[in-house]
Amino acid sequence: MKRKSKKSEEKTYEIDSDLVLDVQDLRKTYIMGKIKVPALRGINLKVKKGEFVAILGPSGAGKTTLINCLGALDFPDSGKIIYNMNHDGRGQNITEMTNQEHKEMRLNRIGLIFQFYNLFPVLTAYENVELPMLIAKKPELKREQRVKAMLKIVGLEERMEHFPTQMSGGEQQRVTVARSMVNAPLIILADEPTGELDTETTINIIKIFLKIKQVGQSILMATHNIRIAEAADRVLNLKDGKIISERKGGKDIDKIFNLDKEE
Numbered sequence: 448m449k450r451k452s453k454k455s456e457e458k459t460y461e462i463d464s465d466l467v468l469d470v471q472d473l474r475k476t477y478i479m480g481k482i483k484v485p486a487l488r489g490i491n492l493k494v495k496k497g498e499f500v501a502i503l504g505p506s507g508a509g510k511t512t513l514i515n516c517l518g519a520l521d522f523p524d525s526g527k528i529i530y531n532m533n534h535d536g537r538g539q540n541i542t543e544m545t546n547q548e549h550k551e552m553r554l555n556r557i558g559l560i561f562q563f564y565n566l567f568p569v570l571t572a573y574e575n576v577e578l579p580m581l582i583a584k585k586p587e588l589k590r591e592q593r594v595k596a597m598l599k600i601v602g603l604e605e606r607m608e609h610f611p612t613q614m615s616g617g618e619q620q621r622v623t624v625a626r627s628m629v630n631a632p633l634i635i636l637a638d639e640p641t642g643e644l645d646t647e648t649t650i651n652i653i654k655i656f657l658k659i660k661q662v663g664q665s666i667l668m669a670t671h672n673i674r675i676a677e678a679a680d681r682v683l684n685l686k687d688g689k690i691i692s693e694r695k696g697g698k699d700i701d702k703i704f705n706l707d708k709e710e
């Protein structure tokens with residue numbers, strides 16, 4: 448196995464063992480010529496194992512910047528993003544990791560879901576879900592068992608051989624949910640995962656999140672949609688790059704939308 452860089456091997460941060468993620472004073476400013484655009488202005492947040500947390504905010508609040516920083520796709524100017532790598536209370540800060548370690552994080556520790564499904568059109572649902580396991584060089588038998596189990600969780604075991612063009616938007620997003628979980632990540636980061644979907648399909652995706660949360664999967668979902676946010680365990684309100692308030696969620700997703708119909 449390749450040796451990790453000295454830097455992150457030596458430096459660990461104490462993190463409560465029931466947490467998967469501890470974000471401390473995260474800041475990022477985009478500079479466009481002479482204009483400075485502060486996107487994150489001191490974000491602090493914690494996510495527990497098996498917790499479903501929503502980041503709720505309007506367009507421009509900083510949701511995508513936050514998700515991208517947490518997913519090692521973009522880099523903050525300062526602050527810490529500490530993951531409880533082995534659930535042992537010895538956290539590692541991804542802002543101090545090497546590029547190689549970032550790749551490893553994205554492949555094995557972080558599941559990413561975006562608004563647009565980003566599936567490979569030439570691969571079947573099965574092959575799209577299998578890909579992260581192939582890259583991670585997992586053995587074939589393990590791959591087959593895991594991919595089938597993930598497709599079953601999202602209710603697509605009958606559609607394994609279908610290509611993305613043969614599936615609806617909601618079905619394609621379910622494939623990405625299965626793909627995000629396949630390497631058993633510490634957390635799923637979902638950026639506006641239902642942004643392109645109709646109400647029924649949106650409810651379906653949220654129900655899948657609630658189901659995988661029950662088996663211990665942590666999820667952090669960014670959205671501008673107040674209704675779906677309320678189905679999460681906790682809702683953090685993001686405005687102008689700051690979390691301005693926090694409240695309990697946990698509302699029944701069917702009730703949230705049925706109430707709407709009765710109005």
Ligand code: ADP
Nearest residue numbers: 477479484486505506507508509510511512513
């Ligand atoms: P949200 O996802 O909540 O819509 P973003 O994270 O995309 O918010 O954007 C937060 C702020 O940062 C906005 O003011 C946006 O214009 C700015 N921003 C985002 N990405 C860039 C970039 N690549 N260059 C410059 N400014 C950016």
